[in-house]
Amino acid sequence: MNNEHQRLYTLTEFILGLMQKNGGAIPFQSWMNAALYAPKLGYYESETIFGKTGDFTTAAAMGNWLALAFAESIHKSWQAMGEPNHWTLLEQGGGNGVLLCNTLAQLATLGLTPPHIIAVETSEQLRQRQADNFAKHRFTVQQATHLQDIKPVENLIMFSNELPDAFPVQCFQYKDEQTIERGVDWDGQTFIWADLAPTKLDIGKHIQDKWQDGYISEFNPHLSSWQQDVSSLFERGVVLTVDYGYTQQEYYRAQRMEGTLMGHYQHQVVEDVLKLSPGLCDITAHVDFTALKKSGESAGLNSIAYTTQGAWLAQSASVQQHLQELAAHPSVDNMKQITQAKHLMLPTGMGESFKLLIQGKGLDESSSQSLVSPSFDRLHTL
Numbered sequence: 001m002n003n004e005h006q007r008l009y010t011l012t013e014f015i016l017g018l019m020q021k022n023g024g025a026i027p028f029q030s031w032m033n034a035a036l037y038a039p040k041l042g043y044y045e046s047e048t049i050f051g052k053t054g055d056f057t058t059a060a061a062m063g064n065w066l067a068l069a070f071a072e073s074i075h076k077s078w079q080a081m082g083e084p085n086h087w088t089l090l091e092q093g094g095g096n097g098v099l100l101c102n103t104l105a106q107l108a109t110l111g112l113t114p115p116h117i118i119a120v121e122t123s124e125q126l127r128q129r130q131a132d133n134f135a136k137h138r139f140t141v142q143q144a145t146h147l148q149d150i151k152p153v154e155n156l157i158m159f160s161n162e163l164p165d166a167f168p169v170q171c172f173q174y175k176d177e178q179t180i181e182r183g184v185d186w187d188g189q190t191f192i193w194a195d196l197a198p199t200k201l202d203i204g205k206h207i208q209d210k211w212q213d214g215y216i217s218e219f220n221p222h223l224s225s226w227q228q229d230v231s232s233l234f235e236r237g238v239v240l241t242v243d244y245g246y247t248q249q250e251y252y253r254a255q256r257m258e259g260t261l262m263g264h265y266q267h268q269v270v271e272d273v274l275k276l277s278p279g280l281c282d283i284t285a286h287v288d289f290t291a292l293k294k295s296g297e298s299a300g301l302n303s304i305a306y307t308t309q310g311a312w313l314a315q316s317a318s319v320q321q322h323l324q325e326l327a328a329h330p331s332v333d334n335m336k337q338i339t340q341a342k343h344l345m346l347p348t349g350m351g352e353s354f355k356l357l358i359q360g361k362g363l364d365e366s367s368s369q370s371l372v373s374p375s376f377d378r379l380h381t382l
């Protein structure tokens with residue numbers, strides 16, 4: 001058995017151990033948590049997850065576009081905070097660290113060097129890859145495993161790309177006007193779905209009333225505690241969250257009968273995430289941005305703007321300038337980069353499904369309004 005087979009085998013044994021302790025089926029949320037994050041065993045500890053040879057490619061690896069837009073938003077956020085001398089830049093869930101390195105390089109061209117940089121990443125294997133990347137680019141970055149390990153600071157700008165979609169979700173099925181939690185059992189050979197007890201979810205009744213019997217979806221219980229942890233970190237600052245997702249109304253529309261839970265394995269979508277051995281594929285669910293905004297507000301974060309990734313990139317002066325430079329010097333490589341930009345911006349690519357939520361604390365209203373052009377803001381839809 002090679003190391004990878006050993007990891008998958010041990011992870012299955014680990015999950016069976018959880019079931020034994022629980023006396024049978026476990027909530028899907030616990031299964032997903034183990035499949036992705038079990039120390040040394042979970043999916044994010046495998047070595048080949050990102051890029052062409054892995055299971056998925058994120059926008060972070062598609063040219064410099066996301067870094068250009070993040071750097072510009074970080075620069076504007078710093079200005080909105082009154083240009084403090086002492087401030088911290090934090091990225092959470094940065095994977096291999098490429099986006100943070102590119103963003104820091106881009107910030108330098110804008111004349112901004114964060115005096116204190118933190119990267120919070122749960123995966124041990126990815127923290128090591130980040131450390132290698134930071135060393136290669138000579139960036140001094142404090143690394144941490146959990147947000148709770150960080151000491152609160154006065155001024156903070158925090159960003160993430162595709163983080164909350166990777167939080168373990170609760171799965172449910174709607175039956176007889178009740179939401180029944182879905183669990184995972186073992187039939188002796190493979191993992192199977194199992195109904196657990198009814199559960200109450202913070203999803204509007206007017207939305208639930210439209211569901212038919214058999215409606216399956218999921219709910220992200222970690223958004224609320226995540227927002228509490230984020231908010232407790234700082235007194236003044238901005239939080240930039242980019243991920244794929246919808247308003248609550250759109251997420252839980254009656255026609256979306258199977259929810260958004262899915263796996264990614266070698267660039268193919270896996271519809272039933274229990275089909276493959278746990279630890280073999282990535283597992284994600286879209287983000288309910290209405291719930292995220294609400295959780296943030298309960299935790300003391302003001303909602304500043306909500307827009308699509310396409311609109312965010314399109315209104316970025318740095319992105320537009322770089323596009324013009326590339327177009328002025330056509331070459332195979334430049335055309336490839338322009339194609340990547342189009343994929344990130346157009347509704348047929350990632351432009352519409354990915355969103356940016358901007359939250360803040362301790363800022364006055366006029367300065368926070370400068371963060372996104374009002375004509376692109378869709379906060380009223382959440």
Ligand SMILES: C[S@@+](CC[C@H](N)C(=O)[O-])C[C@H]1O[C@@H](n2cnc3c(N)ncnc32)[C@H](O)[C@@H]1O
Pocket residue numbers: 044058059060061092093094095096099120121122123126145146147160161162163166167
């Ligand atoms: C889908 S990947 C995105 C990686 C990267 N941001 C990118 O755009 O390529 C999600 C990342 O978040 C990390 N992660 C998940 N939950 C986390 C948490 N609570 N704190 C820190 N990192 C977390 C995972 O280990 C993984 O690296």
